[in-house]
Amino acid sequence: MSKKFISIILLIGAILMFLPYWFMLIVSFETIEEASSVPPRLFPLNPITNNYKEIFIKLDFARYFLNSLFVTLTLVFSQIFLCSLAGYAFARLYFPYKNAIFLIFLSVIMLPGIVLLIPRYIILKNLGLINTLTGVILLEIFSEFGIFLYRQHFLSLPIEMEEAAIVDGASIWKILWHIVMPLSKPITLSFGLLVFIYAWNLFLWPLIVITSPEKRTLPIAIALLQGQYFSNWGVIMAGGIIASLPPIILFLFTQKSFIEGIAFSGLK
Known part of the structure; x- marks a missing residue:
């Protein structure tokens, strides 16, 4: 098994493991309406920081x-x-x-x-x-x-x-x-x-x-x-x-x- 193939598999695994944290980060900058949207967005439309103040x-x-x-x-x-x-x-x-x-x-x-x-x-x-x-x-x-x-x-x-x-x-x-x-x-x-x-x-x-x-x-x-x-x-x-x-x-x-x-x- 080549090193390139192993690297690709590891990269895919790393992305899959990071995705939940990425969506959590994105939702933390979204409004209530945007956070409830289905399917979830990869990037916030109008990023806000009020959620961090409100916590x-x-x-x-x-x-x-x-x-x-x-x-x-x-x-x-x-x-x-x-x-x-x-x-x-x-x-x-x-x-x-x-x-x-x-x-x-x-x-x-x-x-x-x-x-x-x-x-x-x-x-x-x-x-x-x-x-x-x-x-x-x-x-x-x-x-x-x-x-x-x-x-x-x-x-x-x-x-x-x-x-x-x-x-x-x-x-x-x-x-x-x-x-x-x-x-x-x-x-x-x-x-x-x-x-x-x-x-x-x-x-x-x-x-x-x-x-x-x-x-x-x-x-x-x-x-x-x-x-x-x-x-x-x-x-x-x-x-x-x-x-x-x-x-x-x-x-x-x-x-x-x-x-x-x-x-x-x-x-x-």
Whole structure:
């Protein structure tokens, strides 16, 4: 198969993946009538910016943005910390039933997330954490995928440096934070970016847990602009464009490290 043919296929795929975002961008600059037209236009007839002004009028945008930022950053740092610890334990330490416990962790990945919603809600209710951002965060701070990713990466690292550090009297903590983690920066950046995108777009779980308007995250606040009988799609799409900027900007600045981490881990 020639490189030109592969390039054409990749280009077509890239265009198809970009089209929804392009239509969202176009609708955000259209009037109510134009946004409701069928079929949708590839370019706005009379571009307007009122939708971007109105999104800040209809929503307490700064509050919802900060709520999402707080949840996202907390999940990024907590998942990196906890998953690296667990991944190192499964890769290097020896304890009873290690492989069996790891298989149990992996089996959770196969469960649809929606199956766990009711049990998780009951746990939060018993803890008194319903309608709190802490409740949203608490049951999301652990990632089975993150444990698997770190474990596989740590297994691929040469063990000689760790053994030399043990001979010199270094503790497990010093080995992990001063030797292993510095060697794992590409993986950490890649995983951190994936967690950021996941947490920033988190919708169903916060929608169930949060009931107070002032504690809503940005995706929920934007989604609730849609009415039963009427929706101003221009305003909703403007909110969606603004909400999508943080992960896009973050990816643009970290894409080189992200690709290196994916290639280094052998992740497909």
